[in-house]
Amino acid sequence: MAAVATCGSVAASTGSAVATASKSNVTSFQRRGPRASGTNDSGPRLVSIAGTRPSVRNGQLLVSTGLPALDQLLGGGLAVGTVLLIEEDKYNIYSPLLFKYFLAEGTVSGHTLLVASAKEDPANILQELPAPLLDDKCKKEFDEDVYDHKTPESNIKMRIAWRYQLLPKMEIGPVSSSRFGHYYDASKRMPQELIEASNWHGFFLPEKISSTVKVEPCSLTPGYTKLLQFIQNIIYEEGFDGSNPQKKQRNILRIGIQNLGSPLWGDDICCAENGGNSHSLTKFLYVLRGLLRTSLSACIITMPTHLIQNKAIIARVTTLSDIVVGLESFIGSERETNPLYKDYHGLIHIRQIPRLNNLICDESDVKDLAFKLKRKLFTIEVDFIS
Secondary structure, eight states: HHHHHHHHHHHHHHHHHHHHHHHHHTTTTSSSSSOTTOOOOSOOGGGGTEEEEEEETTEEEEEEEEEEEHHHTTTTSTTTTOOEEEEOTTTSSSHHHHHHHHHHHHHHHOEEEEESSSSHHHHHHHTEEEEEEEEEHHHHHHHHHOOOTOOOHHHHHHHHHHGGGGSOOOOOOOTTTTTOOOOEEEEEEEEEEHHHHEEEEEEEEEOOOTTOOOOTTOOOOOOHHHHHHHHHHHHHHHTSSSTTTTTTTTOOOOEOOSTTTTTGTTOOOTTTTTTTTHHHHHHHHHHHHHHHHHHHHHEEHHHHHOGGGHHHHHEEEEHHOOOEEEEETTTGGGGGGGGGTTTTTTEEEEEEOOOOSSSSOOOOOOOOOEEEETEEEEEEEOOOOO
């Protein structure tokens, strides 16, 4: 018995010694780096940011665009550090909705907003953000949009089946800022208390520059220069570039730029095929993407590409953007009166998806997509007609 007790004490002391050594030294059989749980200071911090999640394919940190169906088409969401370019529809009716959904998602998630416009005061844009929906109400509204008393029951079931293909499963419960992706009621405005509690910065071009500014040849327009300086100051001053390691609470900067490239920004690419500022827009996008790559920020830009006469500029703009989504409205076209398209308001084209941390990009299995705005929801559906 004494021998057994002695062996037990030796084993215990040996085990404690191994445990002590394992704490101080990392062997070749142990994984170096932070713990997956993130309980200590060396753990991953990006995953804990509200309204974000890591991509299951490449580990890139993602934010929601405000449209869960669009998130699914983009490979899970909009990657932090990237630019989403929205090609405006001809009459600029539906592209502002995607712009506001992106900002509304940032407000609900507690992200910092930077809203830039040359047409409308950013404060007025925030007042028009759609109201978040409870998930059970969203499902009810979606079912009501699909249901039609004049449609046979068999067709109703078929529509529900394919229209739910791009609608992620919803969990019934209150709207939470920690969730990824929310649904919004386009017929109602966001509660004032949510807007007042948000942290946002506005850039209204008419208030930032004067009409007497001289434009130097082969340089950025004054509006683009002022906007880049404004974005850079916000990124550096509020620590979105990681320059303030003492800041415990990390956050995301959501940048929204409206009608970029239009004459309101002082750009002439929509007025002439070979204007004097033909390279100003591409220079702006090049510098902007460099700022985004080194910061916790994501950007959405709406641009009237249908007005740009030089196709080479459109090609360069596409190359300098990470994601390109085009909206094609049926208003004023033959499809508006075509009975085959009576259930749609337009087509949506996923023109480009980024290659992040891999050699190939994610491509959606669904090529023909249509959108509709009926009652309260903006939905993206499978267009099996085309």
